[in-house]
Every structure is written in C-alpha cells, then in structure tokens.
Amino acid sequence: PxxxxxxxxxxxxxxxxxxxxxxxxxxxxxxxxxxxxxxxxxxxxxxxxxxxxLLAPNDTFRPGNRQTPAWKRFRELARPHKAVLAQALLGAAVYTLLGLSTSIYIQKITDFVLVEGNLNLLNLLSIGMLLLLALQVFIGVLKNL
CATH class of the missing domain: 2.30.30 (SH3 type barrels.)
Structure with a gap:
C-alpha cells in the first residue's frame, strides 16, 4: 500500500x-x-x-513476529491515566450505590413504617434519603462537568 x-x-x-x-x-x-x-x-x-x-524499511529495521495481546496494549495505554480511571471507577460505584438507596428507602418504609406506624423512623429515613438524593445530584453535576 x-x-x-x-x-x-x-x-x-x-x-x-x-x-x-x-x-x-x-x-x-x-x-x-x-x-x-x-x-x-x-x-x-x-x-x-x-x-x-511510499514507506520502506531502512537498514536497521528488524521484522518481528510478536503479537501483543489486547489486554496488554490496553494496560499500557491506561497506565498514564491510572488516577483518573480510579476516580471514575470510584465515582461510578458511589453513584450506583446512591441509586440503589431509593430501593432500600422504599423497602424500609414498607417493612417498618407502614406496618408499625413508626413516624419517628419515617422522619429519620426521609431526612437521610433527602441527604442521599442531594449527594446524588451533586455527584451527577460533577460527573457532567
């Protein structure tokens, strides 16, 4: 070519x-x-x-028969960006766990607040959920910057 x-x-x-x-x-x-x-x-x-x-090899060119596996190439490309990748992975994990918190909140309300009529627990869970939602929104804004 x-x-x-x-x-x-x-x-x-x-x-x-x-x-x-x-x-x-x-x-x-x-x-x-x-x-x-x-x-x-x-x-x-x-x-x-x-x-x-036109590309042609010079006198110092030595043909190789080495196939580098894809995961090694990926590792070499990712190595200079370790810190950023670790932050992104940690942020994604935290964001996912915060997303699961809504399900846990609804489960606790259904199992304890509605069955027992415990309004103090409802207030405590609701305040905690509002804080988690605020944190989730904050992380979502940071993620989109």
Missing part, C-alpha cells in the same frame, strides 16, 4: 491509502468514509495532487 495526497470535494487536502492500481481503476481506502472505494483511473487522477508517500 501507498498513501496518496488528494484534493477532496470542497478543495480539502486529504490522504487516502492506495490498495490496488489497475489500468482502468484504482482501489483506495478513504479514512473519511471508512471503507474501500473503487474509482476509475480518470477520477483518481482528477483528485490526486501527484504526491505519493
């Missing part, structure tokens, strides 16, 4: 990858489209600027 410099629609400078060149057609991979496209040779010549990037 080679990389060709072209002038795309609207006069924008753009690069495409040449996959196959034949007498009547040229197959390119256009990253703007995300798929291979077959063009007539004339259509390609109309958009091509005449600049072609």
């Amino acid at each position: 080679a990389i060709a410099h072209v002038i795309a629609d609207g006069g924008l400078h753009h690069f495409v990858v040449l996959y196959r060149v034949r007498k009547t057609s040229v197959t390119i991979m256009d990253p703007a489209i995300g798929r291979r496209v077959r063009l007539s040779t004339e259509a390609f010549r109309d958009m091509w600027t005449g600049v072609l990037l």
Whole structure:
C-alpha cells in the first residue's frame, strides 16, 4: 500500500491509502468514509495532487513476529491515566450505590413504617434519603462537568 495526497470535494487536502492500481481503476481506502472505494483511473487522477508517500524499511529495521495481546496494549495505554480511571471507577460505584438507596428507602418504609406506624423512623429515613438524593445530584453535576 501507498498513501496518496488528494484534493477532496470542497478543495480539502486529504490522504487516502492506495490498495490496488489497475489500468482502468484504482482501489483506495478513504479514512473519511471508512471503507474501500473503487474509482476509475480518470477520477483518481482528477483528485490526486501527484504526491505519493511510499514507506520502506531502512537498514536497521528488524521484522518481528510478536503479537501483543489486547489486554496488554490496553494496560499500557491506561497506565498514564491510572488516577483518573480510579476516580471514575470510584465515582461510578458511589453513584450506583446512591441509586440503589431509593430501593432500600422504599423497602424500609414498607417493612417498618407502614406496618408499625413508626413516624419517628419515617422522619429519620426521609431526612437521610433527602441527604442521599442531594449527594446524588451533586455527584451527577460533577460527573457532567
């Protein structure tokens, strides 16, 4: 493959990858489209600027037969961002637990307040729930910043 410099629609400078060149057609991979496209040779010549990037190994190049597993590549990419990822994971866990607090609140009201008529427990649970909801809203606002 080679990389060709072209002038795309609207006069924008753009690069495409040449996959196959034949007498009547040229197959390119256009990253703007995300798929291979077959063009007539004339259509390609109309958009091509005449600049072609050819990549070739130099004398120090040594071919490798090493396949790096995806999880190792992910780990290497994530390593510089450990602190941010840990904060995001902790925040997501806290936000999820706060979301579950509504279910627990309704369960406690149903099991204890309605059955026993305990208004003091209702007041205590309601104040706690309001504080948890305020915390949930605060974390939601921080999450969207």
